């Protein structure tokens with residue numbers, strides 16, 4: 001099989017079947033969300049992830065995307081419960097806007113992520 005190789009890292013979300021890494025997803029979300037200062041990343045115990053761009057005021061700057069690495073759809077569990085909170089293993093914000101102060105970041109984190117699950 002001769003797959004076209006391209007070094008262009010830009011990928012469209014529409015219909016691509018390329019294995020998407022977390023980093024590529026974050027870059028894609030940022031690209032589509034001009035108001036975003038970062039991307040909230042929520043990892044679930046099943047291996048799926050939820051992500052959403054976050055604006056400076058702590059409001060969502062994109063819709064929530066749920067996906068699974070290397071798969072075209074999320075797992076059956078997530079289809080059922082849509083990645084419910086008790087299954088969150090890690091939640092954080094990947095900051096893209098570095099001009100924010102630590103306290104601004106803290107405020108946004110609290111607003112977006114709420115109570116974080118205990119770090120193991």
Ligand SMILES: [Zn+2]
Pocket residue numbers: 044046047048074075076077078079
């Ligand atoms: Zn899942």
